[in-house]
Amino acid sequence: MAVYEQTAAAAAEICEKAHLKPGSILVVGCSTSEVVGARIGTNSSVETAEEIARALLDVTKSRGIFLAVQCCEHLNRAIITERAAAPGAEIVNVVPQPKAGGSLATRVYAALEDPVALEEIRADAGLDIGLTLIGMHLKKVAVPVRLENHTIGAATVVAARTRPKFIGGARAVYDETML
Numbered sequence: 001m002a003v004y005e006q007t008a009a010a011a012a013e014i015c016e017k018a019h020l021k022p023g024s025i026l027v028v029g030c031s032t033s034e035v036v037g038a039r040i041g042t043n044s045s046v047e048t049a050e051e052i053a054r055a056l057l058d059v060t061k062s063r064g065i066f067l068a069v070q071c072c073e074h075l076n077r078a079i080i081t082e083r084a085a086a087p088g089a090e091i092v093n094v095v096p097q098p099k100a101g102g103s104l105a106t107r108v109y110a111a112l113e114d115p116v117a118l119e120e121i122r123a124d125a126g127l128d129i130g131l132t133l134i135g136m137h138l139k140k141v142a143v144p145v146r147l148e149n150h151t152i153g154a155a156t157v158v159a160a161r162t163r164p165k166f167i168g169g170a171r172a173v174y175d176e177t178m179l
Helices: 003-017 048-062 103-111
Strands: 025-030 067-069 080-084 117-120 123-128 142-145 155-162
Touching: 003 025, 003 048, 003 123, 003 155, 025 048, 048 067, 048 103, 067 103, 080 103, 103 117
Parallel strands: 025 067, 025 123
Antiparallel strands: 067 080, 080 117, 123 155, 142 155
């Protein structure tokens, strides 16, 4: 399967398994180096990023979900997303580049209608393509999600969804639809 199809399948699967609704945020971290079979940070691929970005945007836009892409460590793992995804958030001034932000963040920034960079976001679910460590951008209670579609190219894909915190004690009753 090609990178576009693998990415679209993984994105659709996490959207379904996480029960994402319109307005939800899906955060994605991606090492295109890992996707093409190299070590993270060593072989960034703009062409691979184009395929991944197109697939992610096709899946999220069709569902009314906001895509948030994590930049690489050279931009302190900043987030690129639509301004509407984070009303009132503090915007930072940076435009990602392939070697400073990463190829995927660069491509998504160019494709969004009203892109902004943020230092952080609290997403409802996430895809980590190539073990880039997206946990800092998920809501507080992250739950691992085992995907059937767990590779893109040569990269391992790890997924998570979030759920509300449980509060109370032995007598507490929880809403099963929120688990």
